């Protein structure tokens with residue numbers, strides 16, 4: 121008997137959610153995804169999707185497929201905390217409140233005349249009047265997706281989400297403009313203003329609509345019904361496939377289909393979202409912007425295969441944030457010294473990349489060069505981080521590079537200048553920044569060896585102190601003029617740690633090292649840089 125009721129419960133709640141949402145209803149975000157209402161067919165649901173531990177998205181999603189597919193979200197895609205409440209108030213307002221009752225978001229409807237809300241089978245969530253006239257509908261406030269049955273009027277905008285699983289506004293938008301042009305733009309992220317137009321229909325006129333009709337055909341239509349521009353027409357049947365068109369976080373506008381069930385019409389399809397059509401033809405080549413990083417982040421390069429955009433870091437560079445490749449790549453090495461007395465020309469070499477280019481950021485161009493000259497010129501120029509060689513042309517570029525792309529159509533060679541070893545130091549030597557153990561070994565060996573070695577170390581020690589002190593007094597004076605280039609590798613803290621505060625058991629060394637330590641700490645005065653004979657005299661006293 122008890123089991124019988126338990127078995128009935130899920131059906132009871134599903135049955136209930138088919139109904140209209142009446143005035144005064146609400147729904148609270150609890151752990152997990154939770155449905156407020158589903159459409160009569162069960163294809164779409166509205167409610168909260170749990171995006172992170174304490175982050176819920178009031179949204180509409182495809183309800184009969186395992187893969188989370190959100191087609192609309194409230195509040196600019198920003199998350200609401202657990203305990204937040206979506207409400208259709210008794211006076212007809214559609215609101216989202218946080219757990220303390222503060223308003224997070226509201227649909228911009230007036231409320232008056234609203235008799236109920238409903239999740240419609242097309243994926244449209246509506247506030248309707250008694251006579252089922254739609255007073256507000258999610259179809260009029262699209263986020264990044266449009267669905268069959270949806271019509272966007274002039275002007276309308278879709279904004280891409282930030283990342284696959286971050287629904288806040290991203291870096292691309294799709295606009296049906298006032299002038300009748302349908303266009304894709306990069307934005308001046310984090311602002312939503314238009315930056316670069318990377319695709320458009322070249323149309324103009326008024327009263328145009330972007331129509332995604334019930335057969336899954338997407339086109340631009342004039343108000344007399346004629347088709348101005350066909351966008352996506354090679355569509356499988358909406359009887360057999362769920363469909364959506366979305367401006368994705370990577371900037372590509374894609375029309376997708378997903379088999380509703382496995383039957384003779386869908387047998388050749390995977391049970392997943394498959395791309396039916398996409399725009400623009402090649403986003404890597406189509407975005408070449410004067411301002412901004414291009415289709416991928418700064419210093420990275422873009423490839424486009426099989427409709428899929430990928431961003432890559434060149435050799436010697438790595439992603440600043442691998443989870444957000446649009447943040448670009450940083451060099452793994454220190455850039456070349458611009459100090460004329462140690463030009464470091466020998467420490468750099470080129471990594472060759474065929475069919476690769478970073479257009480528009482050249483600072484020098486040589487028309488009649490050969491490749492060897494181009495390489496030599498870039499090597500000896502500390503500003504040059506990259507040279508592009510094509511035909512007899514040599515283009516030089518500084519960091520950061522933008523609009524990077526690799527494509528077989530591009531007949532040029534990129535010569536990327538990278539430091540030969542992976543050392544982050546500006547001098548060659550046994551010590552590397554990330555390898556303090558080596559420093560410790562070197563110092564320990566020196567400390568435990570002969571008095572002569574100790575003396576040499578002291579010379580170095582005094583020089584370091586003098587350099588360090590003079591650096592603090594004359595901030596911008598290059599250190600190389602006072603001591604060898606490599607001494608800058610040892611900071612005071614490194615020396616102190618490596619030698620346990622110079623507490624070594626050498627009776628001759630210890631007092632001298634203490635003196636250095638005191639000088640470094642500033643508790644006694646620093647003498648002028650000692651030359652070796654006077655130093656030896658000092659110590660033997």
Ligand SMILES: *[C@@H]1O[C@H](CO)[C@@H](O)[C@H](O)[C@H]1NC(C)=O
Nearest residue numbers: 138139140235236249250252
């Ligand atoms: C929703 O409300 C409208 C108007 O009152 C009514 O015509 C319709 O039948 C209702 N739908 C459901 C599923 O109750």
Ligand SMILES: *[C@@H]1O[C@H](CO)[C@@H](O)[C@H](O)[C@H]1NC(C)=O
Nearest residue numbers: 171172175199282286287288
């Ligand atoms: C989404 O990305 C934006 C921009 O970087 C960031 O401010 C926001 O916190 C992210 N949201 C989530 C849920 O990670």
Ligand SMILES: *[C@@H]1O[C@H](CO)[C@@H](O)[C@H](O)[C@H]1NC(C)=O
Nearest residue numbers: 302319320321322323349350
């Ligand atoms: C719009 O015009 C540009 C430049 O003439 C052309 O490259 C592009 O293909 C046109 N767009 C469409 C959708 O025809």
Ligand SMILES: *[C@@H]1O[C@H](CO)[C@@H](O)[C@H](O)[C@H]1NC(C)=O
Nearest residue numbers: 333334335336337339347353
């Ligand atoms: C959708 O548009 C296409 C192309 O104009 C047309 O052939 C088809 O009949 C339309 N479908 C519906 C349901 O209007």
Ligand SMILES: *[C@@H]1O[C@H](CO)[C@@H](O)[C@H](O)[C@H]1NC(C)=O
Nearest residue numbers: 325326342343344345346348
């Ligand atoms: C419909 O409107 C479009 C654009 O305004 C125009 O080019 C076209 O000739 C019109 N077609 C008809 C049949 O009036």
Ligand SMILES: *[C@@H]1O[C@H](CO)[C@@H](O)[C@H](O)[C@H]1NC(C)=O
Nearest residue numbers: 435436452539540541542543
């Ligand atoms: C530098 O580091 C990269 C990756 O860590 C490695 O593949 C490469 O061989 C290293 N190069 C040298 C010269 O050590």
